[in-house]
Amino acid sequence: MNILVIGSGGREHTLVWKISQSSKAAKIYALPGNPGMKNIAECVDGISIEDNSKIIDFAKAKNIGLIVIGPEIPLMNGLADDLQKADIPVFGPVKAAALLEGSKAFSKEIMRKYNIPTAKYETFKSAAAAKEYIKEEGAPIVVKADGLAAGKGVIVAETVEQALEAVDEIMCDKAFGNAGDCVVIEEFLEGEEASILAFTDGKIIKPMLAAQDHKRIFDGDKGPNTGGMGTYAPAPVIDEKIMNQVQKEVLEPIIAAMQKENKKYQGCLYAGLIITDKGPKVIEFNARFGDPETQVILPLLKSDLVEIMISCTNGTLHKQDILWDKKTAVCVVLAAGGYPRQYKKGEPIKGLEDADKAGALVFHAGTRAVDGQIVTDGGRVLGIVSTGKDIKEAIANTYRDAALITFADMQFRKDIAQKAFRHLKQ
CATH class of the missing domain: 3.30.1490.20 (ATP-grasp fold, A domain)
Structure with missing residues (x-):
């Protein structure tokens, strides 16, 4: 089938890359896509990701059999609703369900109502x-x-x-x-953060491997929050016992709650967690694949991603046996100097061909092509991903590959995945 991926970042590049490995995928389109996808997808210019009617017209013209929505804005703009009305299969929740991400107040109210563990909070206008x-x-x-x-x-x-x-x-x-x-004021939770992404068809929910993001800009979790400076999976802070607890206390209850509220949730659900001494608590839900968690989870997926996505759209996820590689994956984000505040765009990126020859996985997050040269075009520019038989090897391989690429004022964290060793020593 022909498949359309909506979005232009590192998450979408990773989705396109993984979808391209599926026996179900014929032609892949990315709207708008990015320069990193050009060899595996046709990038579609001239249509906004917020123009639902033009996206539907394009999907019909190109005989698209599945649309995968990457970012949150089209979800909150009701793209999945409009695609369902047009009988076009879509992986991603409808607007009412995407409110789990679109409104933190709504998300907290649902958790309070259905006794899903989260921080104490109040909401203010x-x-x-x-x-x-x-x-x-x-x-x-x-x-x-x-x-x-x-x-x-x-x-x-x-x-x-x-x-x-x-x-x-x-x-x-x-x-x-x-x-x-409106603001949500929340108690500060002591503990380690982890992300669990899960596939759901609205009835059952199957978690992916646990990942851990690094939100702060500088080493040692210093400086302001970013969209994420690096990740690794699987994250050993989530052992089998905690994963079972998350499944029973968070994932299954939230999907059941959304059904009871007539807001059936289908697609990928992201649970951002703090592992406290009283167990896992939810700090946020996102209504789509995480970025940069996707970049380390999908390289470890052995099953056919398109088959899983289709099963989420038609209510047959229970038939899917989702298999994972036993390796570890690490992603290091190469960011523009000054990010997450003021930063320059248009800096030429050197070393991409060297990285390609070395077999490095390079996912484009904020780039564009100018006269045949790839230049920076965002705060988070590239995600460098590698795998290894264990966390130590994966870290070494990722930083080795990251060293092949340079651009002016490039910054990146040197301590991605170091937290894993605390748990491995135990």
């Missing part, structure tokens, strides 16, 4: 009321913009003053636009 609550609760405390903020609308405040400033930044200065009309 008034900056003054939010500040009063912060003063009562003290710090550390977490301030979140309610709506979509590209992974940057969460501020972990170590002092009350920082939390009050965060409220001003989100609600008064509108740093994240309308996403900050």
